[in-house]
Amino acid sequence: MSKKLEANGLWESSRMMLPQHKERIIEHRSRDNDLSKPLLHEDEWEVIYQNIGISYRYTEEAYFEIFESNSKRAVSGIVSKVNELGKKIRIEWENGHEWIDIKSLVAVRLSGGGLE
Secondary structure, eight states: OOGGGSTTHHHHHOOOOOHHHHHHHHHHHHHHTOOOOOOOOHHHHHHHHHHHHHHHHHTOOEEEEEEETTEEEEEEEEEEEEETTTTEEEEEETTEEEEEEGGGEEEEEETTSOOO
């Protein structure tokens, strides 16, 4: 019997690779490097909401870890407005402000030693 019909011989004997296969392999490898948003437990969300409330009520500076488009970034400032309907918060800092979607938050830590 031919070696092609034994074990993995069929695949071992064919060494041809189509350009589409190469593209797919490269795409798959690049997707492995993508960062995905971590899933947060209910307790972590509770801490995030508490720290947002403390920053808003007492004008306490906080550090916000934000996940967006396969990367994380950090922002520090004070929560100046909370839009409960749109689920966004407005963070003010020295040079301006930014609206951030609450669901994109990964962590919120108070600089004054609040909840972590």
